[in-house]
Amino acid sequence: MLEMRKDLFADERDDNLNEVGKGSQRQDMPGHVTARTRFFDDHAFDGLLHLKVVRSPHAHARIRSIDIAAAARAPGVKRVLRGADVPVNKNTLLSLINFGKDDEPTLAVSKVCYKGEPVVAIIADTEAQAHAARKLVRVEYEPLKPVFDVEEALKPGAPVVNETYPGNYFEYHERFDHQKLRFGDVDAAFARADQVVEARYQMSPIEHAPTETNGTIAAPEHNDRYVVHSCAQGLFFSLGTTAKILNLESNRLHFIGGTVGGGFGGKVDSLTEPLAVLGAMLTGRPVRYVLDREEEMLTGSPRGAERIYVKDGVMRDGRIVARHIRSYFDAGAYTRLSSYAAIKCTAHIPGPYSIPNVSSDVYVAYTNRCPSTAMRGFGVTAVDFAIEVHMDRVAEAVNMDPMELRILNAYRDGDMKAHRRVAKNTALIECVQVAAEKAGWPLSDTARRQTSVASGGAGERGQIPATVIDQRGQIGRPDTRTGGPTQTLPAGTTRIALSKEPVMEGARDGRAAPTQVPRYEPAPRHEPARAQPPAYAPQPAPPAPSYQPASPPPAPPAPAPSPAHTQHGAVRFSSVFGTRRR
Amino acid sequence: MAKHPVQFRLNGSDRATFVDGAENLLNTLRRGLGDFAPKYGCGQGTCGVCTVLVDGEPHLSCLTLAVACEGRHVETASGMADGPDFHPLQAAFMDHFAAQCGFCTPGMLTAARALLAKNPNPTRDEVVEAISGNICRCTGYEPIIAAILAAAGSSGARRA
Amino acid sequence: MLDVRTCASLAEAAGILSGDRQALLVGGGTLVMRDVNEGRLTDGTLVRVTDPALTQMSLSGARLELGAGVTMAMVLARPELAFLHGAARAIGGPAVRNMATIGGNLFAPMPYGDFTTALLALDALVVVQSGYGAGRPVPLEEFLAARERGSQGMVTALQVPRPQNPQHFHFRKISRVKPKGIAVLSIAAHLPLAGGRVAQARIAYGAMAPTPMRAKGVERALEGRALDAATLAAARQAALEGTRPETDAIASAWYRREVLPVHLARLLAGAAR
Numbered sequence A: 001m002l003e004m005r006k007d008l009f010a011d012e013r014d015d016n017l018n019e020v021g022k023g024s025q026r027q028d029m030p031g032h033v034t035a036r037t038r039f040f041d042d043h044a045f046d047g048l049l050h051l052k053v054v055r056s057p058h059a060h061a062r063i064r065s066i067d068i069a070a071a072a073r074a075p076g077v078k079r080v081l082r083g084a085d086v087p088v089n090k091n092t093l094l095s096l097i098n099f100g101k102d103d104e105p106t107l108a109v110s111k112v113c114y115k116g117e118p119v120v121a122i123i124a125d126t127e128a129q130a131h132a133a134r135k136l137v138r139v140e141y142e143p144l145k146p147v148f149d150v151e152e153a154l155k156p157g158a159p160v161v162n163e164t165y166p167g168n169y170f171e172y173h174e175r176f177d178h179q180k181l182r183f184g185d186v187d188a189a190f191a192r193a194d195q196v197v198e199a200r201y202q203m204s205p206i207e208h209a210p211t212e213t214n215g216t217i218a219a220p221e222h223n224d225r226y227v228v229h230s231c232a233q234g235l236f237f238s239l240g241t242t243a244k245i246l247n248l249e250s251n252r253l254h255f256i257g258g259t260v261g262g263g264f265g266g267k268v269d270s271l272t273e274p275l276a277v278l279g280a281m282l283t284g285r286p287v288r289y290v291l292d293r294e295e296e297m298l299t300g301s302p303r304g305a306e307r308i309y310v311k312d313g314v315m316r317d318g319r320i321v322a323r324h325i326r327s328y329f330d331a332g333a334y335t336r337l338s339s340y341a342a343i344k345c346t347a348h349i350p351g352p353y354s355i356p357n358v359s360s361d362v363y364v365a366y367t368n369r370c371p372s373t374a375m376r377g378f379g380v381t382a383v384d385f386a387i388e389v390h391m392d393r394v395a396e397a398v399n400m401d402p403m404e405l406r407i408l409n410a411y412r413d414g415d416m417k418a419h420r421r422v423a424k425n426t427a428l429i430e431c432v433q434v435a436a437e438k439a440g441w442p443l444s445d446t447a448r449r450q451t452s453v454a455s456g457g458a459g460e461r462g463q464i465p466a467t468v469i470d471q472r473g474q475i476g477r478p479d480t481r482t483g484g485p486t487q488t489l490p491a492g493t494t495r496i497a498l499s500k501e502p503v504m505e506g507a508r509d510g511r512a513a514p515t516q517v518p519r520y521e522p523a524p525r526h527e528p529a530r531a532q533p534p535a536y537a538p539q540p541a542p543p544a545p546s547y548q549p550a551s552p553p554p555a556p557p558a559p560a561p562s563p564a565h566t567q568h569g570a571v572r573f574s575s576v577f578g579t580r581r582r
Numbered sequence B: 001m002a003k004h005p006v007q008f009r010l011n012g013s014d015r016a017t018f019v020d021g022a023e024n025l026l027n028t029l030r031r032g033l034g035d036f037a038p039k040y041g042c043g044q045g046t047c048g049v050c051t052v053l054v055d056g057e058p059h060l061s062c063l064t065l066a067v068a069c070e071g072r073h074v075e076t077a078s079g080m081a082d083g084p085d086f087h088p089l090q091a092a093f094m095d096h097f098a099a100q101c102g103f104c105t106p107g108m109l110t111a112a113r114a115l116l117a118k119n120p121n122p123t124r125d126e127v128v129e130a131i132s133g134n135i136c137r138c139t140g141y142e143p144i145i146a147a148i149l150a151a152a153g154s155s156g157a158r159r160a
Numbered sequence C: 001m002l003d004v005r006t007c008a009s010l011a012e013a014a015g016i017l018s019g020d021r022q023a024l025l026v027g028g029g030t031l032v033m034r035d036v037n038e039g040r041l042t043d044g045t046l047v048r049v050t051d052p053a054l055t056q057m058s059l060s061g062a063r064l065e066l067g068a069g070v071t072m073a074m075v076l077a078r079p080e081l082a083f084l085h086g087a088a089r090a091i092g093g094p095a096v097r098n099m100a101t102i103g104g105n106l107f108a109p110m111p112y113g114d115f116t117t118a119l120l121a122l123d124a125l126v127v128v129q130s131g132y133g134a135g136r137p138v139p140l141e142e143f144l145a146a147r148e149r150g151s152q153g154m155v156t157a158l159q160v161p162r163p164q165n166p167q168h169f170h171f172r173k174i175s176r177v178k179p180k181g182i183a184v185l186s187i188a189a190h191l192p193l194a195g196g197r198v199a200q201a202r203i204a205y206g207a208m209a210p211t212p213m214r215a216k217g218v219e220r221a222l223e224g225r226a227l228d229a230a231t232l233a234a235a236r237q238a239a240l241e242g243t244r245p246e247t248d249a250i251a252s253a254w255y256r257r258e259v260l261p262v263h264l265a266r267l268l269a270g271a272a273r
């Protein structure tokens, strides 16, 4: 069971722990075992109405017409909703932090982009009546050619999945069709390497399958607000999303939740909140919208499938001198959180190893599949799987023990990572040593003597190398995907932390847009030491949420004083909401 | 459409209500009678979160017609505690960390209760069989199995 | 809208069912209620029967008679039916078994129908009642062929010839989830042995065709032979004859065809011991 290894990093830990290592009862446990815990659906309302959605049977089709007349007349039906009834019928989740363009309707209007996409919502006295009326809605479709493969989707001439992103890719930094990482000169290192090991890894989408399906009950409150019992994992994220879609002041929404019957990432998309509240607004009655199990499995967003190509340059002695990763995230039809997943993925490359030359190109591709979203370590889990399987392949290629190969290449405190941050609190070597010991796996004396705290950051390991950069993959120009290097940044060049720049520059879609174009300046000197955090603070997304209700379009707010100015420690991108101190 | 009257004993109290013809027992319990212990997880019989006892035997309330319960004895997890005192299964679930999100817990407890009523000293295999219709997406089942065996005071060993 | 009628007698139910095309009998409801809950079944009348005749069992004679409303749990409660316990226990968890009826299992679409597969290898008869009047026993195989053609009718009971030696009846269900799950396929075999040779072999498959089916090629290969290596090889050769499996969430048609001969051979090898 649980074992505390106090011999490791003993001088770095305060061992006066009050809770860790001891059992303590969870606060919510008595509620769970007595069935008194109230999940979103466990609330009684008089006059509760039920909302059911008509979904697209096609993966890709133009909507010719929608006829709701018969459904609207059906017994018990109180209201039938179409796209035109949704105040702001286009959204992207991360618009709350100004990341990405609005690309997804709540109810499809002119075309459907995945099988199961919501088209019409029916609100009736009983679920049975809503079911019956659902059959009476007539939608005329003109099927379009779908695309299901990420690399096919990126080819010129592929069917356009999502009209907001006509190239079928998410646009990074308003410049590139993918997210880049450049560190050193991988091509030169491949040429120098004794061997180059390359492989392709393909993941499958995974459904979270929470035991409780997604759902919401929304009801008018006496004070001109709406009470919303929500399954959301990020309650205030969902509140903000709902407020935007319904063009409501957020203080008119009273969200209650946090008790989630299993989420695993699948309850951050606000799949049901906006329509339930809209239903309550339009009927003046409590409205319940719960996905049934089939909807949850087929149209509740999964973990996105990724395709990952790993290419390593390796020396005969097992040292990895270059790693290039090209990866494709299958976003499905809309962005949701895939744009962020690709950033997380990039931030994780090249894994916990000290590799002097690293580059990656991570694409988010739109296909006619169910949109994918967050799931437990999304963005990282898949690339980690690929990297670790690849490490085994490399070990085989150089005829070396896989554990020894990991210890040899493991990063140590003080090493410069590909993101121009100094590694600290590293512990891979010790993990591998303990794993080998537990598994009875023999390690050489050299491997057993290694430690994460010694000899990191020595010489080149602590330096930012001269780095070759390029303009490959400009937005709208697939022809530039194969271009060559354009510039070599001298050793030590780092990017100016965005937090030190004016945050807002220009406007897009009537909203303030962040500056996301990287600029470069010579790096400050840093001391590679555990106690000394590096000055550089990368910030892949802008810090200040600046969402404003859609109409009338407000002037871009004056840039808030950047919180980063007052921070001393490193700032990192956290959860979906931006930055936090570490 | 005409409503159908239905009357049954719920956790020891006589209850009566009107239901739509094909209404399932799960909806009647939750929306009609306000007992939110049984949950909706699938409506297909596959997850077991709606498990209740009908005349002492586990049934899936999502697949049971409410009208079929006329005159019967329905028990849910709401009725397990003896006043303020936990049922031994509830106490064991708490001690063994047998609930995480808690959504499967009422159904699990009900399935376990039916098992122990018939078989107070089950083997581990019998416990696994008894909860084989109940899905838990959080715990990985082991803590639940341990809790049920502990509540029974059983080592879980196979009987000769 | 969907309504419910409760009938105290079989005759009353039969009358409603034959007079109303939109009327549907509910047994345990484990399949019907799914369609209700998911909105596939929104109109008509569900017919419930409370007639005790539907759950009666007479287990004394050479031909056992089981009411169509008998549940899997009721089968499991009777030691006289021990040879059917394997098949009954293979269906769902305890709650499903308390509800699922043997009558409803006759109508369960593939990949369901494990209990029916067992009955098919036992040459069971189905007592079908249409309209008023007495029920008519129909061989199960014939009944299933009619079902595939869409024929309806109320089943009141099943008649099952008791196997002379229950040891000669074998049932195997292959599923991916442990301790149990929906069938990749199931196999039932009745292999009476006379003087070390198989006489009147009956092999049935579940989930290898739209309804449970007899494996007549295998039966021929076994008939009159000892269960030796040559016979087993011949049976394996004939394993796929007449199969029409489908691809579903549990397995592809290809996979079902691929693994059937293996599992058949294992079952027969077990029977030979």
Ligand SMILES: Cc1cc2nc3c(=O)[nH]c(=O)nc-3n(C[C@H](O)[C@H](O)[C@H](O)COP(=O)(O)OP(=O)(O)OC[C@H]3O[C@@H](n4cnc5c(N)ncnc54)[C@H](O)[C@@H]3O)c2cc1C
Pocket (backbone or CB within 6 Å): B044, B045, B046, C024, C025, C026, C027, C028, C029, C030, C031, C032, C033, C068, C069, C090, C091, C092, C093, C096, C099, C100, C101, C102, C103, C104, C105, C106, C107, C108, C111, C112, C113, C114, C115, C153, C154, C155, C156, C181, C182, C183
């Ligand atoms: C979680 C779960 C797991 C399952 N696992 C299995 C499994 O492993 N193997 C398996 O075989 N099945 C399985 N099933 C399917 C089903 O439970 C069984 O097939 C069961 O035997 C069906 O019987 P029922 O009485 O519930 O049918 P019902 O749902 O009541 O009826 C099914 C159909 O049969 C008709 N019908 C029922 N009784 C009669 C009658 N007497 N005369 C005429 N028509 C009738 C109904 O009109 C309906 O069309 C499972 C179901 C669930 C929910």
Ligand code: FES
Pocket (backbone or CB within 6 Å): B039, B040, B041, B042, B043, B044, B045, B046, B047, B048, B049, B050, B051, B060, B061, B062, B063
């Ligand atoms: S809700 Fe009844 S079994 Fe899942």
Ligand code: FES
Pocket (backbone or CB within 6 Å): A211, A261, A262, B098, B099, B100, B101, B102, B103, B104, B105, B135, B136, B137, B138, B139
């Ligand atoms: S505790 Fe979450 S499903 Fe079991």
